Amino acid sequence: MAKERSEHGGRKDRDNREERDSEFIDKLVHINRVAKVVKGGKRFGFAALVVVGDQKGRVGFGHGKAREVPEAVRKATESAKRGLIRVPLREGRTLHHDIDGRWGAGKVTLRTAPPGTGIIAGGPMRAVFESVGMQDVVAKSKGSSNPYNMVRATFDALKKQTSPRAVASRRGKKVADVLGRRGGSAVAE
Structure with missing residues (x-):
């Protein structure tokens, strides 16, 4: 019984988070590719700059780094949502x-x-x-x-x-x- 409640609570929390995230639009501003030369060749890394806003006066930006572009963009988006400001x-x-x-x-x-x-x-x-x-x-x-x-x-x-x-x-x-x-x-x- 307790397990069912926690699952339902977790699902409800996830749905609320998705609903809250859907109000924001995110724009990818810049991607930077860096290469590290190693014994077998080159290892590429990516850095993403993303701007997030709700088009109603709240906006934030974030920076994320990862080995793949989608992961870097996801990290940057999360960072942007943590640092929102309100603009009159x-x-x-x-x-x-x-x-x-x-x-x-x-x-x-x-x-x-x-x-x-x-x-x-x-x-x-x-x-x-x-x-x-x-x-x-x-x-x-x-x-x-x-x-x-x-x-x-x-x-x-x-x-x-x-x-x-x-x-x-x-x-x-x-x-x-x-x-x-x-x-x-x-x-x-």
Whole structure:
């Protein structure tokens, strides 16, 4: 009897995990192949960089290494799901304000954009924006084009993003007071 319960509980837990995982989309940003020369020839290893998001403001990235590509991607995806961040979006489609991010030699500039602009960004940054659910953003990468540094610099910028509601609560004011002339009637997320 106890065995049946544990099996059922395990199955239920696994189903919940699969359901939770299904809400996320994962994008493979980069795969790096390295070779180790050994007596019999070469041994190949793979490193994968993956971005995971729910397209509703949560996003994360991860790095995984293994002898085969699928295993490296699986490890990277698990790592990405452990380190999710929440990004406040204006109207669920763009940033609240322009921001710069930096990681090592990778520098990025992210700018808000009017509706219909789309995602104007290079490869690794585009994967992050699509995963987070942004529809309108203009981004420029300056400095390193290394995908790891670009993704980390983009995350650095997104972590600095604040919503008018958060600023208003921190200052003890109303959202309309914080927004001022720009559009006090617009309710911010």
